[in-house]
Amino acid sequence: DAGITQSPRHKVTETGTPVTLRCHQTENHRYMYWYRQDPGHGLRLIHYSYGVKDTDKGEVSDGYSVSRSKTEDFLLTLESATSSQTSVYFCAISVGVETPLHFGNGTRLTVT
């Protein structure tokens, strides 16, 4: 375990509600990432951060926003959850850009 804590581990929410997932790291790594994992699609990058207050979009960023106010915390927000956002969300960190990534244990989100 690379010192990454994701919370909550499981969440069920209703369509249209806002949801925030938290990633906390104790490694002081500069780079943090949010991925979603779905059957048939593997791991897809949602957003990433290359420093405090510095974030950028990944390949599936629509419907998601992120914030990073401290090195150790990276928040993923679904402003208005939809059923298509039912997924397992993974946070990852890295010292340098992208490689190698170390992952948290995931948050399973169900949108009903």
Added chain:
Amino acid sequence: GQQLNQSPQSMFIQEGEDVSMNCTSSSIFNTWLWYKQDPGEGPVLLIALYKAGELTSNGRLTAQFGITRKDSFLNISASIPSDVGIYFCAGQETSGSRLTFGEGTQLTVNP
């Protein structure tokens, strides 16, 4: 964007058998990574490869960076029940570019 094809999608083997899986890319990569994911957990890095032709071992696992730089292989020797899980490859075209993940190989080991 680039495509990563990982095969096979699933494997059912007997304990003690050797396993081989591979990933191929439509473009040249300069980094290949292999991860394993246990149920309910995040992927864990097994092996990182940074040079074409590189062969790296981690216990019973051996991975190779293909000489064409468009493929990589992971071999597991003498499989055991705890090898069960999903194995992912990931590749990076250039330093700083986005990682691309394969869809994973689901490995089942029968005792």
